[in-house]
Amino acid sequence: MKLTFSPASPFARKVRIAAIELGLIDQIELTTITVAPGQANAEYEKINPLKKLPVLILDSGDVILDSYVIAEYLDELAGGGRLIPASGPLKWKVKTEHSLLQGMLDSMLLCRYENAMRPESLRWKVWSDDHWNRVWSGMARFDSDAAMLSRPLDIAQIALTCVLGYADFRFADRPWRKAFPNLDAFHQKMLERSSVKISLPPPA
Amino acid sequence: MKLTFSPASPFARKVRIAAIELGLIDQIELTTITVAPGQANAEYEKINPLKKLPVLILDSGDVILDSYVIAEYLDELAGGGRLIPASGPLKWKVKTEHSLLQGMLDSMLLCRYENAMRPESLRWKVWSDDHWNRVWSGMARFDSDAAMLSRPLDIAQIALTCVLGYADFRFADRPWRKAFPNLDAFHQKMLERSSVKISLPPPA
Numbered sequence: 001m002k003l004t005f006s007p008a009s010p011f012a013r014k015v016r017i018a019a020i021e022l023g024l025i026d027q028i029e030l031t032t033i034t035v036a037p038g039q040a041n042a043e044y045e046k047i048n049p050l051k052k053l054p055v056l057i058l059d060s061g062d063v064i065l066d067s068y069v070i071a072e073y074l075d076e077l078a079g080g081g082r083l084i085p086a087s088g089p090l091k092w093k094v095k096t097e098h099s100l101l102q103g104m105l106d107s108m109l110l111c112r113y114e115n116a117m118r119p120e121s122l123r124w125k126v127w128s129d130d131h132w133n134r135v136w137s138g139m140a141r142f143d144s145d146a147a148m149l150s151r152p153l154d155i156a157q158i159a160l161t162c163v164l165g166y167a168d169f170r171f172a173d174r175p176w177r178k179a180f181p182n183l184d185a186f187h188q189k190m191l192e193r194s195s196v197k198i199s200l201p202p203p204a
Numbered sequence: 205m206k207l208t209f210s211p212a213s214p215f216a217r218k219v220r221i222a223a224i225e226l227g228l229i230d231q232i233e234l235t236t237i238t239v240a241p242g243q244a245n246a247e248y249e250k251i252n253p254l255k256k257l258p259v260l261i262l263d264s265g266d267v268i269l270d271s272y273v274i275a276e277y278l279d280e281l282a283g284g285g286r287l288i289p290a291s292g293p294l295k296w297k298v299k300t301e302h303s304l305l306q307g308m309l310d311s312m313l314l315c316r317y318e319n320a321m322r323p324e325s326l327r328w329k330v331w332s333d334d335h336w337n338r339v340w341s342g343m344a345r346f347d348s349d350a351a352m353l354s355r356p357l358d359i360a361q362i363a364l365t366c367v368l369g370y371a372d373f374r375f376a377d378r379p380w381r382k383a384f385p386n387l388d389a390f391h392q393k394m395l396e397r398s399s400v401k402i403s404l405p406p407p408a
Contacts (some may be wrong), residue, residue, distance in 0.1 A: 038330040048305040049341035051334075053406055066303040088231060091276060092268055099270040103254040106310070113331075124326045126242040127317075128253075137253035 002057040003070075004044070005030040010105050010166040011067040012054040013199045018071045019157045020195035028056075037113055065110065067096060071155050076115040094156045097148065098179075101159035104138040107131035112170050138161070143180035161190045163182045169201040205249045206261040208248070209234040209275075214309050214370040216258040217403045220291040222275045223360045224399035226282035232260075236267040241317055272302060274357050287359040301352065305363035308342040309370065311335035316374050336378075343367070347384035357397075365394045 003019075005012045019025040031164050035041055035051050047063055048055050049064045056064040056073065075083050085091040112126040142148060142160055151157065167176050177184040190196045207223075209216045217364040223229040239245055239255050251267055252259050260277065268274050279287050289295040289318060318332040344401055356360065368391045371380050381388040394400045 026382065038334050045341060048304075049345060050304060050311070050338050052307065062293070062296070064300050066307065069296070069299045069303050072299070089266070092266070092273070095276070096268050099273050100252075100254060103256065103270065107254070118328050122326045122328045124322050127322065130242050133252050137249060141253055155320045 001059060002029045002031045003192070004033045004047070004054050004057070006032060006034065006053055007199075007202050008169070009053045010108075011052070011204075012062035013165065014155075014158055014162045015054050015056070015067050015070050015074070015202070016199050017161070017193075017195045018083055019074055019159070020198070021153060021193075022074050023081055023144075024078060038060075039118060068102060068155075070159075083153065083158070085154070094154050098143075098159050099201040100138055101139075101156060101163055104135045106164050107134045108163070108166055108170065111135075116170075126198055129167075132139060135167075136162075137172075138177075139176055139180050139183060143182045146182070149182055149186045157186075157190070160185065163197055165201060169204050170173055172204065205231055205263060206233045206235050208237045208251070208258050208261070210236060210257055212237065212293060212373070213257045213407050214312075214366040214405075215256070215262075216273075217369065217405070218359075218362055218366045219271050219274050219278070219403065220259050220262055221365070221397075221399045222287055222359060224402070225276055225362070225397075226278050226286055228278055228282060232400045233256070241321060245246050245257050248400075250331075262294075263296060268300075272359075275362075285347075287357065287362070291357070298358050301360035302303065304342055305360060305367055307385075308339045308367050309363070312367070312370055312374065313336045318373075339377075340383075343380055343384050350386070352391045353386055361390075363392070365391065369400075369405060373408050 003015060005011070005016070005026055013128070016025070016030070019028050020145060033041070033044055033053060035044060036054060042053060047057070048065060050065075054070065056070045058064065072084060075081070080086055081082065082194055085094055089203050108131075110131045111128045114123055114131075160183075163175065167174060207216070207219060216379060220229070220234070223232050229247060237248055237257060238246070239257060245255060249255055251261070254269075256270070258269075258271055258274065260274045261266065268277050276288060279285070284290055289298055312335075314335045315332045316326055317365055318335075352360065364387075368380065368387060369399070
């Protein structure tokens with residue numbers, strides 16, 4: 001299998017961590033792809049019209065997206081119920097948390113595009129403030145959820161790790177550690193995993 | 205159960221159609237909520253920090269998001285494997301198609317925000333063109349997928365219906381019917397379902 005990948009993509013990082021934790025990383029070739037808003041990539045658009053990372057390309061040629069569906073696919077390949085609970089109330093809790101974290105990552109990328117890629121004269125602070133508020137409110141919610149932060153490893157915890165790593169990478173001036181000490185402790189603990197450490201984004 | 209809802213939201217429409225098709229709509233109260241970028245909604249942000257529609261609020265008070273996870277939840281409630289194949293290659297195909305369609309809807313909303321809500325002097329055509337291209341490329345892909353367009357009803361077909369309905373609602377000047385005659389025929393056929401007809405967006 002091939003995974004389209006960039007070391008800067010928090011979505012690709014999530015899948016990479018999941019694949020390592022599931023013992024599947026040796027079956028996956030990471031293929032580095034460059035995508036950016038406003039820049040065409042005709043070859044990759046044939047694979048994914050959304051021009052987003054990551055997608056998983058199976059040996060059959062079938063393509064799987066998005067990052068959550070890839071994680072589900074890998075989880076099933078590893079026996080099922082490993083990173084996504086197979087049943088019960090925790091199943092819907094983890095999925096819901098993951099959707100919230102996915103939306104937080106989307107908002108972070110929108111902030112990044114607004115403040116780093118859009119021409120300076122066209123930036124709209126109302127927009128980026130709104131999206132950053134969503135990220136911050138989401139962080140506040142997880143900071144106060146001791147049960148979530150201390151469960152056995154699951155896909156929501158991996159996504160939260162990628163949110164925090166991306167905050168460090170692209171928003172180093174936002175003091176999330178000071179505001180959310182429980183998230184700080186969680187992140188420290190997650191960094192003890194080699195899957196998390198090896199996949200840290202490069203220096204910004 | 206309560207579903208936060210707006211008649212203009214294609215994501216809420218998708219869940220509504222799914223609930224009708226699964227025979228569950230009578231158990232769901234639609235609660236109309238107004239959300240927009242740059243406009244606070246403190247009460248709703250407590251329910252969903254992303255300030256997005258829809259979420260499903262269970263009688264227990266538990267909240268389920270996003271629209272795809274809600275569709276999964278309702279599908280399971282209705283016995284499972286009804287709108288999302290429970291196993292086999294079609295499972296990953298439908299999930300992947302749904303993710304692509306979800307991304308197309310995200311891009312359509314980004315175009316809408318750019319061209320209708322952002323102050324005119326701050327608009328960046330490169331951005332909205334890029335996102336519209338993703339929508340158009342996605343439509344082209346589905347237009348050429350006769351098997352997808354003629355399968356028994358599933359969540360990807362419902363999402364495609366919502367993409368096309370949202371194109372009519374917010375992008376009436378884009379000639380998708382002329383460019384994609386197979387999508388036109390598919391949309392006509394879907395409109396024979398009362399779930400699809402009753403949930404059409406209001407006049408723009």
